[in-house]
Amino acid sequence: MLEWFAANARDLPWRRTRDPYAIWVSEIMLQQTQVKTVIPFWNRWLRELPTIEAAAKAPSAKIHKLWEGLGYYTRVRNLQKAAKQIIAQHRSGVSAERRKLDEIKKCGFLPKAATMPVLKKFQPETPHVVSCKFPEKFDDVLALPGVGRYTAGAICSIAFNQPTPILDGNVIRVLTRIFGIAENPKEKESNKLLWHISEELVSHAKTQSSRRKNKNFAVLASLREENSCSHLNQSLMELGALVCTPRNPQCLICPVKKLCVAFKENLTEELPNIGKREAATARHFVAFIIERNGEFLVQQRPIGIVNAHLWEFPNFETNGEKKDARGIFDSAFNFKAAKFQPLCTVKHSITRYRITLEAFRVQLPKHLKTLGGIWLPRARFDSLAFTAAHKKLASFAKNCILSDR
Ligand code: SF4
Numbered sequence: 001m002l003e004w005f006a007a008n009a010r011d012l013p014w015r016r017t018r019d020p021y022a023i024w025v026s027e028i029m030l031q032q033t034q035v036k037t038v039i040p041f042w043n044r045w046l047r048e049l050p051t052i053e054a055a056a057k058a059p060s061a062k063i064h065k066l067w068e069g070l071g072y073y074t075r076v077r078n079l080q081k082a083a084k085q086i087i088a089q090h091r092s093g094v095s096a097e098r099r100k101l102d103e104i105k106k107c108g109f110l111p112k113a114a115t116m117p118v119l120k121k122f123q124p125e126t127p128h129v130v131s132c133k134f135p136e137k138f139d140d141v142l143a144l145p146g147v148g149r150y151t152a153g154a155i156c157s158i159a160f161n162q163p164t165p166i167l168d169g170n171v172i173r174v175l176t177r178i179f180g181i182a183e184n185p186k187e188k189e190s191n192k193l194l195w196h197i198s199e200e201l202v203s204h205a206k207t208q209s210s211r212r213k214n215k216n217f218a219v220l221a222s223l224r225e226e227n228s229c230s231h232l233n234q235s236l237m238e239l240g241a242l243v244c245t246p247r248n249p250q251c252l253i254c255p256v257k258k259l260c261v262a263f264k265e266n267l268t269e270e271l272p273n274i275g276k277r278e279a280a281t282a283r284h285f286v287a288f289i290i291e292r293n294g295e296f297l298v299q300q301r302p303i304g305i306v307n308a309h310l311w312e313f314p315n316f317e318t319n320g321e322k323k324d325a326r327g328i329f330d331s332a333f334n335f336k337a338a339k340f341q342p343l344c345t346v347k348h349s350i351t352r353y354r355i356t357l358e359a360f361r362v363q364l365p366k367h368l369k370t371l372g373g374i375w376l377p378r379a380r381f382d383s384l385a386f387t388a389a390h391k392k393l394a395s396f397a398k399n400c401i402l403s404d405r
Contacts, residue, residue, distance in 0.1 A: 005235035078146025165198035170240025180261025205232035299373035
C-alpha cells in the first residue's frame with residue numbers, strides 16, 4: 001500500500017504540507033464533501049485565514065462567506081470555536097510564521113511555491129508574532145469542537161505521523177472487502193473490529209518503515225519513517241476513492257487484490273453490507289423575491305436551525321401541496337403587492353431531501369418600510385453568504401431582473 005500510494009497519490013494541495021492547521025481545515029472540509037469541490041475552498045480559506053489566530057479572529061460573516069457553497073455550516077462554526085479553544089489552551093511562544101515554514105520543510109512531498117498559498121503567504125521577512133500551537137496529543141485533538149475519532153486520527157497521523165487509526169466510508173469499504181466482513185459495519189461489534197484492523201495496520205506501518213531502513217532501503221525508508229503512518233492512512237483513503245470505488249471497483253489494478261476476500265470470492269457487489277438507503281423525501285417551498293425601490297428583501301436564518309446565520313429570500317414550506325402563492329404572500333405580509341409574477345423554479349438536493357423552490361417576483365410600493373430583514377441592492381448579493389438553493393435563486397433573479405430593465 002505504501003509503494004502504491006507513493007506512485008499513485010493525487011497531488012492535492014493539503015498533501016504538500018505538514019501544517020496541522022492546514023490539514024485540520026482540509027479534514028473538516030472533506031467531511032461529506034468531495035475532494036474536487038473542496039480544493040478551491042481550501043485554497044481560498046488558507047489564503048484569507050492562514051493561521052489558527054486568523055481563523056479565531058475572523059468575523060462570523062467572513063467565515064460563513066468563505067464556507068458558502070460547502071454546506072453543513074455547523075462545521076465552520078465549530079472550526080472557529082476550536083480555533084479559539086486552541087488559543088486559550090495551547091499558547092506556544094513560537095511565531096506562527098516560523099512554525100509554518102518548519103512544518104512545510106518536514107513535508108514528504110516537494111512543495112511547489114507557485115501553487116502553494118501557504119508558502120507564498122509566509123516569507124521569512126514576515127514579522128514575528130507570538131502565537132499558539134496546534135495540539136499534538138490525540139486526546140487534545142479529539143477534544144476540539146467538530147472533531148470526532150476519525151478526524152482526530154487523520155490529523156494526528158497525517159500531521160504528526162502518529163499511529164492513530166481512521167475509519168470513514170471509504171476505509172470501511174476497503175477493509176470490509178479486503179477482510180471479507182459480511183456484517184453491517186455500523187453494528188457495534190463489526191465497527192469495533194474495523195477500528196481494530198485499522199489500528200493494527202497503521203501501527204504495523206510504523207514498525208515496517210524502520211525494519212526496511214535496516215535492510216538498506218535508505219532513501220525510501222527515511223521518507224517513510226517520517227510519513228509511514230500518514231501515508232498508510234492516506235493510502236486507505238486513496239484506494240477507496242480511486243480504485244475500490246462503491247460501484248465497479250478496479251480490482252485488476254488493485255495493489256492488494258491477492259489478499260482481498262471480496263475479489264477472490266466475487267463479493268464486491270455485496271460488500272460493504274450497509275443495508276437499505278433511506279428513501280429520498282421531496283420538500284416544496286415558495287420564495288418571494290420582494291423588490292422595493294431597486295432593493296431586495298433578504299433575511300438571516302436564526303441560530304439553532306439548519307443553515308443558521310446564512311441568508312435567504314423570504315420563503316415558506318408548502319408540505320408538498322400546490323398552494324396559492326399569492327394567498328401565502330398576502331397572509332404572511334398582510335398587504336397587497338403592486339405586482340406579483342412567477343419568476344423561476346429551483347431544484348436542490350441536500351442529504352435525503354429533494355427541494356423544489358418556486359420563486360415569485362413581488363414589487364412593493366416605495367413607501368413600505370419594514371418587513372423583517374434587510375434591503376439589499378442586487379449588486380451586493382455576492383457580499384452575503386446565502387444557502388445553496390437561495391444562491392441559485394439570487395443568481396437567477398439578478399440576471400433575469402437585470403435583463404428586463
Ligand atoms: Fe477493493 Fe477489488 Fe482491491 Fe479488493 S481487490 S480492495 S475489492 S479494489
